[in-house]
Amino acid sequence: MTPSDLLLTWYDAHARDLPWRVGPADRRAGVAPDPYRVWLSEIMLQQTTVAAVMDYFTKFTTLWPSVDALAAAHDPDVMAAWAGLGYYARARNLLKCARVVAQDHGGVFPTDHDALLALPGIGPYTAAAISAIAFDRPATVVDGNVERVMARFHAEETPLPRAKPILTELAAALTPAERPGDYAQAVMDLGATICTPRNPACGICPLITDCAARAQGIAADLPRKEPKAPKPIRFGAIYLAQRGDGAWLLERRPEKGLLGGMLGxxxxxxxxxxPPAQPPLGANWTPLPEEVRHTFTHFHLRLSVHVAQVADTxxxxxxxWAPLRQFRAADLPTVMRxxxxxxxxSQALPDP
Incomplete structure (x- = not known):
């Protein structure tokens, strides 16, 4: 059996049960994946774990069960539902893409790879994932799990990120013409459950016989990675003002930039x-003794927090001003929350 045959046989018995997935048995019975659910899950899973995505996916598909429903949604509602998942440009592109599909494609995702690439927020990886998983096209899907499996299976020691094009070519060479959608998910499942970053379970891996890194005793050391530069630290201050009636003073952040379009x-x-102090209005501001610390992709952030109770202004x-009955902390991005x-x-709000 070829490596892809071995992997598909393993997948038929061990595929993960995920809410956006059509399992191998159902797929063989003729149940087709919903491209909307495949697309939504792939956007959510960018730089985010399956565990973190599960509840968000359920929430989105309950609120907006189709691409047309999402396209008709109000932007603030979608941004609020996304709050806490991070990388907020994904949510903005999600809306843009849904509206293009609804308006220009009749609410149906195109099956053509180039047409998928032309949609907002869809890059080469996502286009390949939709092509393979939703439409069973022989596209090469390469995420972090697939890179790790390929690096170990071929004992490829070129460090990431320089190894990316090499690992993509290796993955393409193994992608079968039959069942490419199941195969793409099988490789990702293998990396997520057996060929894990630490302590890979090589003894139960379906590819153990042909794994070059296993034969050389270096599986746990791959993929190699270039050393990362230390992240810089940025500083700032935020101001939480509450009126006597409980309303909170908020802003809607600009569409572009970090946390774009989110409340804050x-x-x-x-x-x-x-930075110098920049309180939004005159008040008896009290600094808290603790600061907020948060890490973004490229830097660490430290925010001093200032609070004030203000009169009606x-x-x-x-x-x-967000009335207390309408304010939901869950609608805030994580750093603001x-x-x-x-x-x-701290119960630190002083009297006005």
Whole structure:
């Protein structure tokens, strides 16, 4: 049996049960995957674990069960539902893509690879994943799990990220013409459950006989990676103001940039040196003794938190008062939610 045959046989018995997936038995029975669910899951899974995505996927497909429903959704509702999942440009592109599919493609995802690539937020990996998983086209799907499996199976020692094109070619050479969608998911499942980053379970791997890294005793050392540069630290300040009626002072962040389109607390820019104070309005601001710490992809962030209880006053330009009955901390991105939780735990709001 070829490596792809061995892997498909293993997948038929051990495929993960995931809410966006049509299992191998159902697929053989003629049940077709829903391209909308495949696309949505792939966007959510970018740089995010399956465990973190599960509840969000269920929430989105309950609120918006089709691409047409998502296309008709209000932007703030979608951004609020995405809050906490991170990489918020994905949510903005999600809406853009849904609207293009609804308006230009009659609510049906195109099957052509190039047409998929032309959709907002869909790059080579996502286009390949939709082509293979949703439409059973022989596309090469390469995520972190697949890179790890290929590096070990071929004992490829070129470090990442330089190894990416090499590992993609190796993955393409193994992709079968038959059942390419199941095969793509099989390789990802193998990397997620057996060929794991630490302590791979080589003894039960369906590819153990032909695995070059296993034969050389270096499986656990691959894939090799270039050393990462240390992340810089940026500093900033945020201001949490609450009126006597319980309303909170919020902003809607600009569409572009980190946390674009999300709700947040007004504050300073995030800089490598401590920025000057920029309170959004005149008040008796009290700094908290603790700071908020959060890590983004390219830097660590430290935010000083300032709180104030204010009398009834108009919101400054660009800000608005969110009534207490409408305010939901769960709608905030994680870093902003951390600040709210810090204020709540400190009970630090002073009198106006």
């Amino acid at each position: 607390w007004p504050g300073t820019d995030w800089r490598t040196d401590a 108009p919101a400054p330009d660009g800000l608005f 951390k600040a709210y939780q810090l204020v709540q735990s």
